[in-house]
Amino acid sequence: xxxxxxxxxxxxxxxxxxxxxxxxxxxxxxxxxxxxxxxxxxxxxxxxxxxxxxxxxxxxxxxxxxxxxxxxxxxxxxxxxxxxxxxxxxxxxxxxxxxxxxxxxxxxxxxxxxxxxxxxxxxxxxxxxxxxxxxxxxxxxxxxxxxxxxxxxxxxxxxxxxxxxxxxxxxxxxxxxxxxxxxxxxxxxxxxxxxxxxxxxxxxxxxxxxxxxxxxxxxxxxxxxxxxxxxxxxxxxxxxxxxxxxxxxxxxxxxxxxxxxxxxxxxxxxxxxxxxxxxxxxxxxxxxxxxxxxxxxxxxxxxxxxxxxxxxxxxxxxxxxxxxxxx
Numbered sequence: 630x631x632x633x634x635x636x637x638x639x640x641x642x643x644x645x646x647x648x649x650x651x652x653x654x655x656x657x658x659x660x661x662x663x664x665x666x667x668x669x670x671x672x673x674x675x676x677x678x679x680x681x682x683x684x685x686x687x688x689x690x691x692x693x694x695x696x697x698x699x700x701x702x703x704x705x706x707x708x709x710x711x712x713x714x715x716x717x718x719x720x721x722x723x724x725x726x727x728x729x730x731x732x733x734x735x736x737x738x739x740x741x742x743x744x745x746x747x748x749x750x751x752x753x754x755x756x757x758x759x760x761x762x763x764x765x766x767x768x769x770x771x772x773x774x775x776x777x778x779x780x781x782x783x784x785x786x787x788x789x790x791x792x793x794x795x796x797x798x799x800x801x802x803x804x805x806x807x808x809x810x811x812x813x814x815x816x817x818x819x820x821x822x823x824x825x826x827x828x829x830x831x832x833x834x835x836x837x838x839x840x841x842x843x844x845x846x847x848x849x850x851x852x853x854x855x856x857x858x859x860x861x862x863x864x865x866x867x868x869x870x871x872x873x874x875x876x877x878x879x880x881x882x883x884x885x886x887x888x889x890x891x892x893x894x895x896x897x898x899x900x901x902x903x904x905x906x907x908x909x910x911x912x913x914x915x916x917x918x919x920x921x922x923x924x925x926x927x928x929x930x931x932x933x934x935x936x937x938x939x940x941x942x943x944x945x946x947x948x949x950x951x952x953x954x955x956x
Contacts, residue, residue, distance in 0.1 A: 672844025
């Protein structure tokens, strides 16, 4: 049971980074983006081919590019660099011409194209079989499987904490305020001299970097990754986590991810079996997420933790100073 709980906590922690990546793009910049989970997949694949040794010739038909057998940290940095570059290219093309719904359709189509290319070209990432056998970086420190899982969880939580702190600083920075002003009113932001294209492109790249980081950690933990492990439905679940937790609220997004992927996603596995439907829990999970999304949008569209505003932060700071003077 302990191993299972550690596994769930690790996956929820990694998915929280993915949710934060999408939150920067959608919650902050107003970009209805489906491409974020494809970048998680790219980050996982890149990390795999950088850290794996060269593919053995004629053994089980495995084939993939690179096979550099480099350390874990190099694989993570490579994954972030590639996903950041892809985000820069896709954003530079799409953000200049497309807005709102059309941008979402374009990114959704890009996911499908990327999946087909990866499956059709086994020379890239071993086709439908995918990559497997990725080395676990902390296995040399501890040999006990439970201790290793716990240590990797601590690493993931530490990385999530760093990402959260950085995004919180960006949220209240002039860049974050500018992004949200563009999201709320592009015409007014343009009138005040904001470069909408450049600012949104920055947000798109930042989201891509975080998605690549999450993909590298996901590949490291699972030690394998294939086209069957990612689909547009994953992005829908991430959207639900953001809507539930509170759009543009970093802490709320993490809480929403815990509920969607932890409580609902894993809790559905413990439902009683339905005769003749051994995989009913998967369908029930999707139904529960869909119902939850409708309920939240109808009765609490701001989410569990509403988006904080500058006036709220100023009021909290003033209250704290007043309380300090009184004591």
